[in-house]
Structures are given as C-alpha cells and as structure tokens.
Amino acid sequence: MDSGADLTQYARPSVTVDVLVFTIMEQRLQVALIKRGIAPFKNRWAIPGGFVQMDESLEAAARRELAEEAGVQDVFLEQLYTFGDPQRDPRGRVITVAYYALVPDRNLTLTASTDAREARWFAVDEMPSLAFDHKEILQQALERLKSKLEYSNIAYGLLPPKFRLSELQQVYEIILGRPLDKRNFRKRMVTLGLLEATRQVDKSGAHRPAQLYRFKKRKIVAFK
Amino acid sequence: MDSGADLTQYARPSVTVDVLVFTIMEQRLQVALIKRGIAPFKNRWAIPGGFVQMDESLEAAARRELAEEAGVQDVFLEQLYTFGDPQRDPRGRVITVAYYALVPDRNLTLTASTDAREARWFAVDEMPSLAFDHKEILQQALERLKSKLEYSNIAYGLLPPKFRLSELQQVYEIILGRPLDKRNFRKRMVTLGLLEATRQVDKSGAHRPAQLYRFKKRKIVAFK
C-alpha cells in the first residue's frame, strides 16, 4: 500500500461478483446462465452476477447472488479468479471476482432476476455465445473443477448427502469426460478414507439395491 | 450481471494490488516488505502494493508495483487471491487483488517507494507483525507456493537460468521445510523431462565442479 489516508484521490472501478453455478442433470455437467435483458450484450447469455455492496464481503456477495438466482444456500462456493481487463466491459472499468458453486441435482428452479429475461441451465459442452469475457471465465472454472476433482473431495458438492458409489463414479466420469474402471474407482475411493458407509441402501429400480455412502467431511479436503 | 448500463448508481470500492515478492537468500525463503510511513498502520510492515489505475489490467498493475519496489521485470508472477472483507482497511472499502512473484537471488535492491519508510527482506519464518490482513495473505501465498512446487516447474522462478541440481534441491528443501534424498530427487527431476543439461559446469569452490542444468520451459508446466 503506498497510498495516503485519503482514498478519494484515486478513481475507483466498479466491482462485481460473477457466480458460476454447476450441477449435474441428465448425466451432464450444466451451468446456470441468464439472458441479459439490457445493453450491453442485450439478449446474450451471461454468467449471473452483480455489484458488490459496500458493506458485504466478496463471498457474501456471491452467496447473495446464489440465493437470488438459484435459490440455494449452504452449498459449496469457492473463489475462482479475478478478471480485470480494462476493456472487458464496454460501460467502463468493471473488475469481477468470479466464484463457482456446486449444487446437487434436486430440481432447482432458476429465477430470472430483475435485469434478466430468462435463466436456464446449459450443458457445458453446448454453450451459447457468451457476453463479456464469460467464455474465458467458464473455461477457467472447468479447469479448476477438473483438477480439484482429482485431488480433493470436492465431488461432495454435486451429490446429495447420501449417494451410491455408482453415482459418485458418474460424477467423476461426467466431469473428467472419460470412463473409469469400476473396481479401481471403488477401491481408490474407499481406501482414501473420506467415505463412510451408511446403514441405508437405495432400493429404487428393479435390481439389486446399493449401499449408500456419505462423505465424512462436507468440507474441502485434499488427498494424500 | 444484473446491472443497468449506468455504473454510477453503485458505490464503488477502491481496488489495490498487493504483490508478495519471494526470493531465496542465505538459504532461506524471504519476502519483501515495506515499512509504512503513514497511517493507518504507520510504521508497521506490509506487503507492497498500490491502487489499480483505471487503464491498466490487474496484472499490469502488479508488474508496475514489482518494477517500482523491487526493480525487476520478466519474473514469474501469478494472481493469488482477492481479499475483500469490508473491514480489512480502516480507511474504507478497499478490495485487494494479491499476486505473488518469484525472483532469483541476484542481490536485489529494494526501493522504499513514496509512502514507505523502508523496504527490506524478511525470512518467512521470522515475520514481524503485519499491517491489515497481510498475515493471512502471506499464509495463503506460502500454501500456494508449496503446493505448486510439488506438481509444477515453478521453481524456475527462484533460480537463475542455469543452475546446479544441488541448488534446485535446496530450493525444494527450503520451501518444503524438510530434507530430500539426493539420489531420489535427481532421479525424479531428470526423468520428469523438464530439465536439460547445458554444456557448462560450475567451478566455484574447491571441489568437484557441477554440471549446470536449465529448465526447458521457463513457463509454468504441471507435472504428470
């Protein structure tokens, strides 16, 4: 900080948070987008977000957006990266702190907020053209998600509290984009010691019921 | 973005970049700090930083600070995290985007910039009390550095272009804080394929000269 006590002598940028909300639905990784109702990029799809209020933390702003747009609370949320190219918003200098959130699939209803026409889920492999630098932001979020999946228990964010091992495996396969060997996957997950079997089984479907597991900690933990 | 085209209707926070400059000197990991010459936290040590200008990107702002404070260019620089607690600066709402940089040990001269009394290196295991939330920022930078060291070639940032394998090992030992087996270390580094031997040897010292190596890419590369 090489500044004086007077903050007013410096021009100030606008600061927003953008929140990428991911879920798995219909066997695909999906992200919530809103259709912009106003310029710039009117009618273009965009990552939901909004201005940071002067009295709220960045994470609080992200959680507020998350509640407003997706109606969820208590979900995994992590800061991704801050994007601050001076040209990224044609209206002026806007720096955005991007967050990403993971929500379990439980028929979420997205809400089109004030300035949005529409809100819906898009599979990440079939994205429309995005507003601002949102394509780049999404790209970076996907990389983070893939890499964290490999060395942490982050998958808990996409699953209900109790789940079948085959569901967990599907989460991995969908995000990594490749099939995994069932025996090796189960062996690894169990020996990592992050899971525990519950006393319940899942009896949906005309077949052998599956043991239900849960993560011991619903908090991010790195492997090894 | 649920905003209108008019950015002026929202109060705007101040935005700074803070830059943690790390180097290895005297067998220790050190970070550059400045002693604040003005309130708040007058006379307290702090991570150097400054306000983001309206026409420069965040990274450009960080590089500018780096040039001003440490007089270096073309060094490893990466965005760390953005800290935005509303109370983190008593002067008002100041959001800071923290970066960290790695510089090779070549007798850098730190410059006390305008509002700083003094600038000097501190070993990270003997830190003074820091201004603002800078202790937390440093903590997070150290974690990032340790973890990136384990799965990337980030060490190149702390070494001159050509170096002895024993110097590379020292970088690892100092940052990870534990001794490593020489044979295993060399085997691993060489088989990773990121290094190449130069035709030069280092003849300083009254002992057998060492082969000099360099990183094939002076750009961050993940292992595996």
Next chain:
DNA sequence: TGAATAGTGTCTTTCAGACAATATGCC
C-alpha cells in the same frame, strides 16, 4: 592428500491400471 561437493544403483513398497465373474433384488 584432505576437504568439499558431485554423481550414481538397487531393493522394497506403494499405487495405478488392466481385467471378468458372481451376488442380489425386483419383476
């Protein structure tokens, strides 16, 4: 020739990956 650092190989253990048959519950 002594001091100081460079350089090198084997064995063991651990982990990842390939691979297929049996078990259980529901209809």
Next chain:
DNA sequence: GGCATATTGTCTGAAAGACACTATTCA
C-alpha cells in the same frame, strides 16, 4: 428365471522411498 445393477480380487508395471559409496577438483 430374466433383467439390471452391485459387489468383489489378482496381476502387472510404474513410481516413490530407503539407503551408502565412489568420483572429481582445488587448495
């Protein structure tokens, strides 16, 4: 009994980790 999914073990190869002696140069 047939269908659908759950559950389980072995072998192989690669990489990590423990471990100690010889080589080279200079003073």
